[in-house]
Amino acid sequence: MTFQELNIIPPILEGLKKANYSQPTPIQEQSIPAVLAGRDLLGCAQTGTGKTAAFSVPIIQLLSEGSQARQGNSVHKKAKSTRAIRSLILSPTRELAIQISDNIKVYSRYTDIRSTAIVGGVSQRVQERALQQGADIVIATPGRLMDLVNQKQIDLSMVEILVLDEADRMLDMGFIHDVKRIIAKMPNKKQTLFFSATMPPEIVKMVQTLLVNPVKVEITPVSSTVDRIQQSVYLLEKGKKQSMLNLILQDQTIASALVFTRTKRGADRVTRDLAKVNVTAQAIHGNKSQNERQRALNNFKSGVTRVLVATDIAARGIDVEELTHVINFNLPNIPETYVHRIGRTGRAGKSGMAISFCEQDELAFLKDIEKVIKKSIPVVKDHPYPMNNMPVFAQMHPTKQTSKTPGGKSGSHRSAADRPGKSKTNPARKPKSEWFTKRDKAASGGKSAERHASGSRSARSELSHAKGGPTSGATRKAEHSKTNSRSSVQGQQRRAKTHSNQAN
Numbered sequence: 257m258t259f260q261e262l263n264i265i266p267p268i269l270e271g272l273k274k275a276n277y278s279q280p281t282p283i284q285e286q287s288i289p290a291v292l293a294g295r296d297l298l299g300c301a302q303t304g305t306g307k308t309a310a311f312s313v314p315i316i317q318l319l320s321e322g323s324q325a326r327q328g329n330s331v332h333k334k335a336k337s338t339r340a341i342r343s344l345i346l347s348p349t350r351e352l353a354i355q356i357s358d359n360i361k362v363y364s365r366y367t368d369i370r371s372t373a374i375v376g377g378v379s380q381r382v383q384e385r386a387l388q389q390g391a392d393i394v395i396a397t398p399g400r401l402m403d404l405v406n407q408k409q410i411d412l413s414m415v416e417i418l419v420l421d422e423a424d425r426m427l428d429m430g431f432i433h434d435v436k437r438i439i440a441k442m443p444n445k446k447q448t449l450f451f452s453a454t455m456p457p458e459i460v461k462m463v464q465t466l467l468v469n470p471v472k473v474e475i476t477p478v479s480s481t482v483d484r485i486q487q488s489v490y491l492l493e494k495g496k497k498q499s500m501l502n503l504i505l506q507d508q509t510i511a512s513a514l515v516f517t518r519t520k521r522g523a524d525r526v527t528r529d530l531a532k533v534n535v536t537a538q539a540i541h542g543n544k545s546q547n548e549r550q551r552a553l554n555n556f557k558s559g560v561t562r563v564l565v566a567t568d569i570a571a572r573g574i575d576v577e578e579l580t581h582v583i584n585f586n587l588p589n590i591p592e593t594y595v596h597r598i599g600r601t602g603r604a605g606k607s608g609m610a611i612s613f614c615e616q617d618e619l620a621f622l623k624d625i626e627k628v629i630k631k632s633i634p635v636v637k638d639h640p641y642p643m644n645n646m647p648v649f650a651q652m653h654p655t656k657q658t659s660k661t662p663g664g665k666s667g668s669h670r671s672a673a674d675r676p677g678k679s680k681t682n683p684a685r686k687p688k689s690e691w692f693t694k695r696d697k698a699a700s701g702g703k704s705a706e707r708h709a710s711g712s713r714s715a716r717s718e719l720s721h722a723k724g725g726p727t728s729g730a731t732r733k734a735e736h737s738k739t740n741s742r743s744s745v746q747g748q749q750r751r752a753k754t755h756s757n758q759a760n
């Protein structure tokens with residue numbers, strides 16, 4: 257199957273060529289014809305499957321053809337001529353919104369479609385100006401968009417196509433009220449494309465009220481993603497995670513590593529400690545300004561920094577090609593979050609490595625994770641910081657023999673952990689120009705099994721603390737009560753346990 261066979265118009269084909277997309281991914285094959293036919297869509301697929309192009313390519317096509325206008329609808333004719341917003345894409349995080357916006361700019365480069373991102377944490381003035389100049393497609397996070405709606409800076413009455421991306425995550429992050437208010441500002445009659453990895457009752461209700469006879473698209477179960485990724489776990493003595501990380505990163509074949517910490521403070525600490533051993537690292541989390549977050553992400557993508565340290569919320573939906581390693585500095589207390597984290601690597605049919613650190617008080621999380629992924633994660637035993645009094649279940653784990661761990665018994669000694677690396681940039685990474693060389697993408701897939709946020713509590717606090725991201729007080733209050741009422745007893749117990757066990 258080719259994009260031509262999906263009846264994509266030449267200017268968009270040109271844009272796709274520019275992006276080095278030679279053939280559609282499975283989700284694109286299934287979604288593009290349905291969206292072009294004007295159908296509502298219910299998609300179960302996570303970022304990494306080619307979801308962005310699956311919805312945005314047909315949107316660009318529909319808008320540039322002005323299909324509605326050609327059908328003689330005067331409202332739509334006016335919308336096209338005045339460059340009113342005809343498509344709104346709502347995304348839970350700023351990074352994801354910016355990523356979608358960047359992609360759309362590439363796909364629509366040879367059309368006359370204009371798009372702009374509306375996200376918190378950056379100057380509103382610039383966004384107001386972009387809106388005044390006219391945008392056919394707006395990609396937005398709900399908080400900033402709602403602010404602009406309240407200030408009457410944005411008119412959504414001409415929206416023809418609405419996309420709700422990662423709807424379950426928007427629910428988890430407490431955005432659902434804003435989303436509903438935003439939808440109320442749009443015409444009833446519109447095409448809706450709805451993406452959600454999971455279907456909790458509130459999302460099912462939304463689907464029932466929003467979508468009319470939708471085409472359903474579901475992409476490869478998450479287990480296949482997990483199978484492609486080489487996983488291992490280090491059972492560590494308390495307080496040795498940073499030393500272990502430093503040691504692992506001495507291996508210069510690790511070109512890029514996304515390190516997950518549970519807390520924002522933890523992310524900062526890990527970043528600082530990596531700098532002490534000359535590993536280039538930057539952190540992204542909700543206490544950073546949007547500009548700082550974007551800069552850190554861009555530096556990581558272009559290979560200027562070798563390590564990106566992130567909390568789950570900040571890293572949501574981030575797509576980094578060629579990411580070779582995911583390192584769980586802290587094991588997540590929600591097993592599905594583990595699956596989602598490690599799915600950052602092993603993208604588009606490629607393999608990847610997922611390394612986890614586990615201290616005594618995280619063993620229960622490890623057990624939960626293994627239950628969900630239905631396999632035991634091989635334990636790396638050859639390292640200088642083994643856990644004392646290792647429980648029987650851990651001793652019986654399959655062992656991963658690694659001659660690679662620097663400082664392991666077969667390698668250099670523990671003090672090697674503090675030996676500084678030399679290069680500030682990352683020679684093993686490809687130059688930026690090669691980032692768009694994509695092959696084997698058609699094989700990509702991966703349906704997220706994410707059923708809960710990796711802690712809606714942290715999501716909330718990240719959002720409310722985000723510098724310069726003016727989310728209204730009422731919104732925050734709504735988010736607070738909503739999230740609290742939703743947390744399951746089990747989740748609360750797990751989270752309470754984690755909070756009392758703050759290891760980093």
Ligand code: AMP
Nearest residue numbers: 277279281303304305306307308694697
């Ligand atoms: P997404 O799920 O939209 O975030 O896409 C994941 C990655 O796959 C991104 O780097 C896209 O640029 C890339 N991608 C999407 N569709 C294709 C395609 N048809 N061919 C090659 N790469 C693609």
